Amino acid sequence: MDRQAQFEALVAVLKAGCESAEQFTLSYDAEASDFIRFNHGQVRQAGHVQQASVSLKLIHDGRHADLSLTLADDPTEDRLRLEQALRQLRETLPLLPVDPYLLPNTEAWSTESWQTTPLPESSSVVAQISEMARGLDLVGIYAAGPIYRGFASSWGALGWHQANSFNFDWSLFHANGQAVKANYAGLHWDSAAFVRQFEQAREQLQYLGLPAITLAPGQYRAYLAPAALDEIMSMLAWGGFSAQAIASKQSPLQRLYDGEARLSPLVSLDEHVSGSLSPAFSGEGYPRRDLGLISAGQAGERLVDSSSAAEYQLPANGANGGEWPSALSMAAGELAQEEILQQLGTGLYIGNLWYLNFSDQPAARMTGMTRFATFWVEDGRISAPVNTMRFDDSAYSMLGDQLEALTRERELILSTSTYEQRQTSSTRLPGALIKRLTLTL
Known part of the structure; x- marks a missing residue:
């Protein structure tokens, strides 16, 4: 799905649906994420999550009301949900007091940011992790994929942000129950950098087998x-x-x-x-x-x-x-x-x-x-x-x-x-x- 096109279509719905004295802001959040859990160095659970949601703020005469909703990724259904949310907020506003600290940004601005360096296929990352973890008690979670953020307002603001990222958070456990915790994250997967991080954790794991000491305060x-x-x-x-x-x-x-x-x-x-x-x-x-x-x-x-x-x-x-x-x-x-x-x-x-x-x-x-x-x-x-x-x-x-x-x-x-x-x-x-x-x- 073209997430930016989905977002801009929802903005168009609000511009058409708002009355002349009303103002709105719309925040957009979406992701397409792989989640892979490891235990004892092996994959125990793997899944993929796609989701998108919006937060709508309606402003009129110093009053504002907010409503968040999950999108169905169906253009017709999402338009109907957003129009219903707009009506619901319009009915709510007269019941609310004026907010003395309401200070929306009324300036028009536009910005786009695309950080779209391709991430490796999750299967290849899993293969590398599994090979490095051979013979070790590794517990961790790998999360990766694009994250999307958008913002628009009736004053002409329009922002879009998309970034691919990964995050591997893991621990290596010693037979005595002690553990080394490590993390490798970023916007670009570097296999050599991951190996260095993993080898450092493996080296520290060996030291955990020595008799532990307790220090005096x-x-x-x-x-x-x-x-x-x-x-x-x-x-x-x-x-x-x-x-x-x-x-x-x-x-x-x-x-x-x-x-x-x-x-x-x-x-x-x-x-x-x-x-x-x-x-x-x-x-x-x-x-x-x-x-x-x-x-x-x-x-x-x-x-x-x-x-x-x-x-x-x-x-x-x-x-x-x-x-x-x-x-x-x-x-x-x-x-x-x-x-x-x-x-x-x-x-x-x-x-x-x-x-x-x-x-x-x-x-x-x-x-x-x-x-x-x-x-x-x-x-x-x-x-x-x-x-x-x-x-x-x-x-x-x-x-x-x-x-x-x-x-x-x-x-x-x-x-x-x-x-x-x-x-x-x-x-x-x-x-x-x-x-x-x-x-x-």
Whole structure:
């Protein structure tokens, strides 16, 4: 099915059906995805999902109402459903109060983005995974295919975004029940890159067979792999860059944005929409651009959706309704991948963190557990796996005065969420070498 043609046909239905004083916005989401589950290194479930849905907002006299519906991929049926939705919203609007924070984008704009590098046939990917996993207890899921996003409004906005992507999220289990967790994702499948990622996981799996040790609470030199750093960044993204959270003094990075604290000069963070899996427009109809959130450790721009723009008199910059980053990118450092263990010397190699939460949000202090491939390193060599430990530390320490280096290589981490549909959010992160990380138990 031509998804763009389907979307544009629905836009035409709304333009014809709206009354003169009514305005509308229409968001479109679709995918054609292969989902393949592995267990014990073999395919246990394989399926293909095609789905499309729209979210319609009708606006009149300061009031607005929303309705979402799943499309049937039948032009006649979809037109009838959309016309019925329009009538239903029209009847609902008089019952609603005026929204003082309603600030739709009334400018006309047009953009198209096509990231259509062909993905390999899923059968060939499965063959490579199965060959690499021979003799191993591999558990994982491979999801791949095109994702489509569209937006249109009665003011003349029209956006289209299509991107092919894949995401293989897997774990290798040792006979003792311990596991190494790994991920390979992107817009272009590179067999050599996948082999390197897999071999690193296989090597770490061998170390899990050594007797595990438990460390005493205290401060330890540590290396955070990109997947572990991603968990920390996910916590900071929870209101950290939100205009609403900053204005209401609820951001975990409040002290940074108030100028009372700073991070290491090594830390630069962007909302890097260009070339990412995320569309260059929001579901509210605002074009998106790259934003410099943190520059050399100092606060920069913030994410502003339409309601924050209306409430705090700020220019909207295409943030989503929760003002979360969806294409977060951290600048690389100078530490080479092959030198990580040598530069770590003696300390912790942390592959993943788990179950994070804030222990002191105003101080950007968070706590969580080590899990999956955490090792004790002695004189630049892995000597033992480390039993699960709890850390409790502040971003102003981990990414501030205790940050020693970031790696040259960065890892693209795509959202593994498939709740309702595959997501377009991503992070691109290096690994981080930290002088002191606090373990509490």
